[in-house]
Amino acid sequence: MKINGQQYQSIWFEESDNSVNIIDQTRLPHRFEIITLNTLQDACHAIESMQVRGAPLIGVAAAYGIYLALLEDPQQLAVAMDKLAATRPTAVNLRWGLDRVNAALRHTVVEKRVEVALQEAQAMEREDSVICAQIGEHGTALLQEIWNEKHDKSKPLQVLTHCNAGALATVDWGTALSVIYKTAESGVPLHVWVDETRPRNQGASLTCWELAQHDIAHTLIVDNAGGHLMQHGQVDCCVVGSDRTTINGDVCNKIGTYLKALAAFDNDVPFFVALPVSSIDFTLSEGLKEIPIEQRDAEEVSHLSGVDEKGELSKIRLCPEGTAISNFGFDVTPARLISKIITEKGVCDAQHSQLQRLRS
Ligand code: MRU
Numbered sequence: 001m002k003i004n005g006q007q008y009q010s011i012w013f014e015e016s017d018n019s020v021n022i023i024d025q026t027r028l029p030h031r032f033e034i035i036t037l038n039t040l041q042d043a044c045h046a047i048e049s050m051q052v053r054g055a056p057l058i059g060v061a062a063a064y065g066i067y068l069a070l071l072e073d074p075q076q077l078a079v080a081m082d083k084l085a086a087t088r089p090t091a092v093n094l095r096w097g098l099d100r101v102n103a104a105l106r107h108t109v110v111e112k113r114v115e116v117a118l119q120e121a122q123a124m125e126r127e128d129s130v131i132c133a134q135i136g137e138h139g140t141a142l143l144q145e146i147w148n149e150k151h152d153k154s155k156p157l158q159v160l161t162h163c164n165a166g167a168l169a170t171v172d173w174g175t176a177l178s179v180i181y182k183t184a185e186s187g188v189p190l191h192v193w194v195d196e197t198r199p200r201n202q203g204a205s206l207t208c209w210e211l212a213q214h215d216i217a218h219t220l221i222v223d224n225a226g227g228h229l230m231q232h233g234q235v236d237c238c239v240v241g242s243d244r245t246t247i248n249g250d251v252c253n254k255i256g257t258y259l260k261a262l263a264a265f266d267n268d269v270p271f272f273v274a275l276p277v278s279s280i281d282f283t284l285s286e287g288l289k290e291i292p293i294e295q296r297d298a299e300e301v302s303h304l305s306g307v308d309e310k311g312e313l314s315k316i317r318l319c320p321e322g323t324a325i326s327n328f329g330f331d332v333t334p335a336r337l338i339s340k341i342i343t344e345k346g347v348c349d350a351q352h353s354q355l356q357r358l359r360s
Pocket of ligand 1: 005055164169241242243
């Protein structure tokens with residue numbers, strides 16, 4: 001991804017000083033700060049506090065967490081696996097990343113564990129970037145088709161997205177935003193409606209920032225505006241990411257995704273989900289009952305963070321003190337509302353038989 005014209009990843013291993021580095025996403029868009037993770041505790045905190053976030057990035061960060069844990073103590077593999085697995089429950093990439101490093105370590109002598117864990121985490125870092133670029137390329141064909149069929153070419157292709165499924169949610173490129181970046185690169189004129197994505201506002205703070213860095217035209221809207229825009233022909237398609245997809249094609253993504261999919265269905269707007277195969281949970285047959293939905297701190301709902309007119313970071317309370325609050329982080333969009341799933345292996349329907357084929 002480009003940041004102020006320079007190339008960055010959301011996480012990277014610095015060979016020169018053997019450090020694991022991340023962009024602190026809790027500070028964006030107001031401050032651009034890089035943090036070095038030194039310990040297992042740092043990695044757990046980064047995932048839990050959402051300094052790193054987004055399903056694919058969480059998976060890679062967890063793998064580096066194992067490396068850092070083994071650097072501290074090569075005997076603490078099981079403890080590290082448990083601690084990292086407990087940081088966030090919904091994105092299946094966390095478990096996928098941990099299982100992958102664990103499998104690589106299975107036949108490794110204790111003395112070699114650090115080296116092997118690092119190699120695996122670095123491989124995952126490299127692969128994620130390639131996979132996300134491929135997702136973007138496959139999705140571009142879909143968006144080009146919609147553009148070619150669009151009668152009124154006086155307006156650009158209008159794409160709605162929810163949350164941040166961009167380079168910041170992965171190592172690079174993103175999933176939904178990779179489709180947008182690659183479609184724009186292909187020459188299709190494009191404009192993005194960005195849902196603010198309460199309560200943490202990943203759309204307002206991260207997606208708007210990312211799109212601005214890449215000169216992609218975009219407009220921020222409140223979460224409830226999408227249905228209205230669709231009713232008035234202002235959305236040509238929706239593209240979102242996924243934190244976990246079950247084998248029947250149900251997609252779990254940031255809270256509010258389901259309502260966008262319902263509105264899209266009602267208005268004949270194609271609803272695409274872009275995801276790496278690593279976020280398909282092949283052990284679960286159905287999303288609604290089986291995916292654990294993360295519930296987060298009430299303060300994310302009761303308060304808003306941002307900068308005041310002096311540019312100082314500050315937090316304000318929105319509701320009366322003591323208000324009862326519930327804060328579900330994700331919801332499940334049933335397969336029947338999804339037009340296509342876009343993966344690094346190609347585009348398919350949200351159906352058991354087609355998803356099962358991606359397994360190999
Ligand atoms: O709670 P977050 O910010 O980690 O949630 C992120 C999302 O819901 C993304 O849309 C999803 O992880 C897909 S990202 C490639």
